[in-house]
Amino acid sequence: MNYLDYVQMTKGQQIAYNLKKFFTGIPGAIKNLFLVIGAFFGNIFKTIGNGFANYGSRFAKGDIGTKLSYIVMGAGNIFHGQVVKGIIMLALEIGYFYYMAVFGLGQLAKLYCNNVPITDAQGNTIAIANGVVGSVPSTIEYVGILQTPQTKFGDDSSVILLYGVLTILITIAFFALYIGNTKSAYATQEIKAAGKQPKSIVQEIKSLFDERFHITLLSLPVLLLLMFTVLPIIYTVFMAFTNYDKEHQPPKNLFWWVGFKNFADVFYSDPATSRTFGKILVWTIVWAIFATFTNYVAGIILALMINKKGIKLKAMWRTIFVVTAAVPQFVTLLIMNLMLRDNGTLDTMFNTQFHFLSNAMNARITVIVVNLWVGIPYTMLITSGLLMNIPEDLYESARIDGANAVQQFTKITFPYIFFVTTPYLITTFVGNINNFNVIFLLTGGGPNNDTSYSQSGPTDLLVTWLYKLTLNEKDFNLAAVIGIIVFVITAAGSLITFNMSKASKNEEEFS
Amino acid sequence: MTNTNAAQGGYASKRKAANVAVYIILSVMSVIWIFPIFWLLMQSFRGEKGAIVPYVFPKQWTFSNYTRLFNDPDITEAFPYGKWFLNTLIVAIFSCLISTFIVLMVSYAFSRLRFKSRKTFLNLGLILGMFPGFMSMAATYNIMKAFHIEGTLGALVIVYSAGAGLGYQVAKGYFDTVSRSLDEAAMIDGATRSQIFYKIILPLSKPIIVYTALTTFIGPWTDYIFVSYFMLDDKENYTVAAGLVQLTNATTMYDYFTLFCAGAVLVAIPITILFVIMQKFYVAGVTGGAVKG
Amino acid sequence: MVSKRKRALALVLTGMMAAAALAGCTDGGGSTTTSSSTPAAQNSSAGGSEGSTDAAATTDILSDAMVNDVKDMLASEAKDGKITLKVWCSSSDLQFEKWLKDQFIERYSDSRYELKITPSSVEEPDVSSKLQADVSKGADVFSFPDDQLRTLVDTGCIAQVSSILNENVKKENTDASVEVCSIDGVPYAFPKTSDNGYFLYYDKRVFSDDDIKTFDGIISKANSQNKNVLFAMDNAWYNAGFFFTAGCESSYDGKTQTTDFDSDKGLSAVKAMAHICESAGSGFIGSGGDADVLAGFQNGTIAAAVTGTWNGPGIKEAIGEENVGATKLPTILINGEQQQLCSFGGYKVEGVRANTEFPTAAQVYAYYVTSEQSQLYRYGGANVVKGKDKDGNDKVLSRGFIPTNKAALETEDLKNDEAAIATNEQRPYSKPQSIVGGKFWSPQGNLGGSILAAKGNLSEDEMKTQLKDTVTAFNKASDNS
Structure with missing residues (x-):
């Protein structure tokens, strides 16, 4: 369908066409996603293969400096004139080996220990296990005249697992650095062979603020993210393969590796859980859609109203709404709960039984409405900021061309806002899937009057249900498994939507 | 002549009617939005004890809920509100500064710079925040323990700032719309990318900076789950949110709910002040004229 | 609205809903039999003596006769001449526990060591999660509701009660309360109050x-x-x-x-x-x-x-x-x-941390805090404890909690206390x-x-x-x- 034909259709036909394109695009998008994932893994293997090949060939073609850098990092750089860079590399190498010697290797070794005695509450050995995380069990000594027990805690499996994962990550990072080092050694060799001077340290630093500015910008955030987001995720994934459950809780108990057993358990476990899972999944998606879009649309409308020409006291209106966001969410949600519950403030004020929170359907609507209350200030702020950035002359020329207010909105304002905030919209949608606070603090997942829900209620999201499961049963490994499943589903969904959206395809469009 | 005058007159009165309608809607919305806050404020002046009361206006007006938070030794022994407030202020300021910086750095990098793994990072950024993460609390605590800073406010700042790297969406979208011709003009003049960042892009991004600063400033005032876990039993090191929650368990709620309300009202003050100050940066200049002509 | 920054979700249940709905309960566990079938709380079948002295297997370490022995025990455990104990209790109990701590220090101070006991407030339902988060930073002695006992034992954070002390505990407190303090027959806590039920x-x-x-x-x-x-x-x-x-x-x-x-x-x-x-x-x-x-x-x-x-x-x-x-x-x-x-019945009990540095001192202190006299002080009535508030007026520090100690339950005050009578009458029917x-x-x-x-x-x-x-x-x- 070309542009001329499209423009000549009626509005209704255009909408129908776009919808059709969207839905028929989904299978294609899913196929694309698998292709992308396949290509991703394919690329990884190719890169690894190439990497090894290159690694070998570089060594073969390398001069003394390059060959030396395969063992002593930075040697190549020093040989070829980049002294400071070479010394830095060497220092990093020494630092890594020192870390491994003092700490890292020990942690790695403890990740898989055999012939470990497993003790009961009194300290008596009841079994011997293999593949245990950690090897030193806790012991109890009876001291003093009163024969009081004093426990000496042995290895803490959860901490060992964590430090093990940390060491693995550091090792991977170091390995990447090592490869980069050999590449750099060879590259400088080539430069010298061509008769030029490799970059001096001053030039390297300058380039970090120019062509390689992205490295400077991203290094701190990436480091922080690796430590505090990626590391816990990998840790949780590993946990799903252990038997860290309520019988194997640190600090006293060690846990060990059980492979895929937990996954099997979750899928074959009691029917009540699977039945509940479906219901909660549906509500989670419905909630995410409604919560995101009502906030988005209402926020835009509010921002437009405040921003409208001729409305005075713009700052005051904005501040009023910001104040409602300034009070912490758990306070405002507690207030909402006190006001909306049976025989709460609203019930008493109007002398009726509203049942806002004690009836399943009402509770769901109430939650969406309260979420509106909580979220509009934020979307209003963003949109206001964006509105102020739209060049005024766009509107001027539109008005001169005879556009009325509605047309100005649909042709200038809304496309602009939608374009800028599409990624935000997607992230908010995804975030609402995991929106723990509003649901948990307002209804606790209730109302609790439906027995077909196992360990949950009609307003529970997947994440609040998961939280309750963990809290009640302390089976962290099962919780980890469910968490992984939830994550895979939501990640796949959002990746598909994100890469399908115009914003990601046409990033250059607006500037 | 008369036609356009009449048309203009018609347009003006239509606009006036629209404005009146807007004022009405805004007022109604404001009342609805403010009502719970108003209720909170009223409760904080209530002299009688109890949590839910069936009336809005106190029977006995008193300021004591506010003063007791600071100078009643019975309260401050177990609930040192003043210290909490100070703690939260410090943590909020530092994490706001660091987080805003990080968000801007990341958004600019993704928006303006082109490098090999950019698409991968964008996709990763999207999904990393999605992992339901209660395990990460124990992990974070032990990571901090490895560096011997567990249970400190500095560790809190680091943790809050660490997540900021994933919050680049809005700022990036905004940067995407700033005209690239500005960049190109500057590069022709010999500016490095970092100079473009500091001298050109940042000044144009005031509304987004304000939004980011505000939301990252609010964050530490409202998180209680992580702080309760992280600070263990060190009440002196709590932040306001974690501390206030202690006032609402079954045994204390009856006696201390009104103090809780007073404490919550006080929290809103620094955030509102920050917003009022930043309002003038919020109403930013417009890029329009920069590259014309 | 979703805050993108919110990511970490907890094991610490401080949600108001949950607190209101579950009234401090978390998962339970333990012995499988129901509570005592004899209707009367006093004179249980364990053989009658109500007082605190005699009976061959027990030593009343809190008696005046044994003050010096206790001091010797403490002296042998002191490190660098100091004994430091951290004590957790609910925020509303803080002032009473501080007063009680002063009594203990007064009684057992000695030139050979310095007793440093610091009560601090941690709400009772949070105790097990805070201990598990970092057990070495936990309190040496802590108060918690009985339904948390199983978690504490499973994670290994709580120490077994010394068998010598437990002889006394068994004799002095009601059977039901002793029972909730044991898991699989092994005693892990000292019973303190019996009115956490309804x-x-x-x-x-x-x-x-x-x-x-x-x-x-x-x-x-x-x-x-x-x-x-x-x-x-x-x-x-x-x-x-x-x-x-x-x-x-x-x-x-x-x-x-x-x-x-x-x-x-x-x-x-x-x-x-x-x-x-x-x-x-x-x-x-x-x-x-x-x-x-x-x-x-x-x-x-x-x-x-x-x-x-x-x-x-x-x-x-x-x-x-x-x-x-x-x-x-x-x-x-x-x-x-x-x-x-x-x-359902409910008890507040006192526990000792498994890896405390001062096991003897901690167990003695826990036993002291849950002894007959302490339980009476905690209840009030004729033994009411008073302090001063910030304006200098009298203030009652006693908490009004109903004891688990058999002798205490026999005193006039408790025989006439309506809540005590109600709990008592309900006890045969509580699980x-x-x-x-x-x-x-x-x-x-x-x-x-x-x-x-x-x-x-x-x-x-x-x-x-x-x-x-x-x-x-x-x-x-x-x-x-």
Whole structure:
């Protein structure tokens, strides 16, 4: 369908066409996603293969400096004139080996220990296990005249697992650095062979603020993210393969590796859980859609109203709404709960039984409405900021061309806002899937009057249900498994939507 | 002549009617939005004890809920509100500064710079925040323990700032719309990318900076789950949110709910002040004229 | 609105809903037998002596005769001449515990060492999670509700009670309280207070003694006066009593819970619940937390409520102390007969950290804090402890908690204390929370809530299905029907 034909259709036909394109695009998008994932893994293997090949060939073609850098990092750089860079590399190498010697290797070794005695509450050995995380069990000594027990805690499996994962990550990072080092050694060799001077340290630093500015910008955030987001995720994934459950809780108990057993358990476990899972999944998606879009649309409308020409006291209106966001969410949600519950403030004020929170359907609507209350200030702020950035002359020329207010909105304002905030919209949608606070603090997942829900209620999201499961049963490994499943589903969904959206395809469009 | 005058007159009165309608809607919305806050404020002046009361206006007006938070030794022994407030202020300021910086750095990098793994990072950024993460609390605590800073406010700042790297969406979208011709003009003049960042892009991004600063400033005032876990039993090191929650368990709620309300009202003050100050940066200049002509 | 920054989710349950709904419970565990079957709390079958001295196997280390021996024990344990103990208690108990700590220091100070004992406030339901987060930073002695004992033992954070001290503990405290302090027969805690369960509070101006005997009687009397009785039918902690009255049993071995709730007995319990719920809105309010109880008394909509002593002060303030009555739970109509409504009991107990540096000192202190005299001080009455508030006026530091010590329960004050009498009378019908597991609470609560929502108007088939759903949700092992 070309542009001329499209423009000549009626509005209704255009909408129908776009919808059709969207839905028929989904299978294609899913196929694309698998292709992308396949290509991703394919690329990884190719890169690894190439990497090894290159690694070998570089060594073969390398001069003394390059060959030396395969063992002593930075040697190549020093040989070829980049002294400071070479010394830095060497220092990093020494630092890594020192870390491994003092700490890292020990942690790695403890990740898989055999012939470990497993003790009961009194300290008596009841079994011997293999593949245990950690090897030193806790012991109890009876001291003093009163024969009081004093426990000496042995290895803490959860901490060992964590430090093990940390060491693995550091090792991977170091390995990447090592490869980069050999590449750099060879590259400088080539430069010298061509008769030029490799970059001096001053030039390297300058380039970090120019062509390689992205490295400077991203290094701190990436480091922080690796430590505090990626590391816990990998840790949780590993946990799903252990038997860290309520019988194997640190600090006293060690846990060990059980492979895929937990996954099997979750899928074959009691029917009540699977039945509940479906219901909660549906509500989670419905909630995410409604919560995101009502906030988005209402926020835009509010921002437009405040921003409208001729409305005075713009700052005051904005501040009023910001104040409602300034009070912490758990306070405002507690207030909402006190006001909306049976025989709460609203019930008493109007002398009726509203049942806002004690009836399943009402509770769901109430939650969406309260979420509106909580979220509009934020979307209003963003949109206001964006509105102020739209060049005024766009509107001027539109008005001169005879556009009325509605047309100005649909042709200038809304496309602009939608374009800028599409990624935000997607992230908010995804975030609402995991929106723990509003649901948990307002209804606790209730109302609790439906027995077909196992360990949950009609307003529970997947994440609040998961939280309750963990809290009640302390089976962290099962919780980890469910968490992984939830994550895979939501990640796949959002990746598909994100890469399908115009914003990601046409990033250059607006500037 | 008369036609356009009449048309203009018609347009003006239509606009006036629209404005009146807007004022009405805004007022109604404001009342609805403010009502719970108003209720909170009223409760904080209530002299009688109890949590839910069936009336809005106190029977006995008193300021004591506010003063007791600071100078009643019975309260401050177990609930040192003043210290909490100070703690939260410090943590909020530092994490706001660091987080805003990080968000801007990341958004600019993704928006303006082109490098090999950019698409991968964008996709990763999207999904990393999605992992339901209660395990990460124990992990974070032990990571901090490895560096011997567990249970400190500095560790809190680091943790809050660490997540900021994933919050680049809005700022990036905004940067995407700033005209690239500005960049190109500057590069022709010999500016490095970092100079473009500091001298050109940042000044144009005031509304987004304000939004980011505000939301990252609010964050530490409202998180209680992580702080309760992280600070263990060190009440002196709590932040306001974690501390206030202690006032609402079954045994204390009856006696201390009104103090809780007073404490919550006080929290809103620094955030509102920050917003009022930043309002003038919020109403930013417009890029329009920069590259014309 | 979702805050992108919020990511970490907790094991620390500080949510107000949960606190209100579960009233401090977390999963339970422990011994499988029900609480003592002898109706009288005093003179249990363990062989009669009520006092604190004699009996061959016990040594009363707190007696004046043994002060120097205790000091010697402490001296041998001191490190660098210091003994440092950190003590956790609830924030409302903080001042009393500080006073008690001063008594201990005064009694056992010695030139050979310095006693540094620091009470700090950690709410009792949070104790086990805070200990597990970093056990080496935990308190040496801490107070917690008995249903957390199993978690503490499973994670290894709590130390076994010294067998020497336990001889005394067993002798001096009620059987029921000693039982909840043990897991699989091994004692892990010192019993401290026995009133963490619930009974019936009522307004004496509305109800006479006869009215409060049966549940139906209470409802109809309340209705006739345009008031209500509040019983949280949608809260498993309360509604499980119906099943126990019907004769159902439950047991929990730390891993799986076994019950016979899904049976004819269970069905009769459901019917009894439905019968009560028919009056919802006319004399009966079936849902509400502590805040609702107090608000109801304050504004006159509630004249009776099934709740515990933590609400006592609030209720007394609301309707005046002289109008407050407390008695055991009423009887319910089940299978055509009136039978006593059962309940869950609750105790606050004192524990010692497993890897404390001062095990002897910690256990001695824990024992001291839960001894007969301390329990009496904690209760008040003739032993009331007073301090000064910031204006210099007198202030009562005693907490009014009902002791678990047999001798203490025999004193005049407690014999006449209504709440003590109510707890006492209810005790034979209360079960320890350790007989149910963590999965029990939510489904059981849902069952009550569902019956309440239908106002008891459920067909027998619907009742059977809901009962089956509920029991499947928490009952892994048995496939009974």
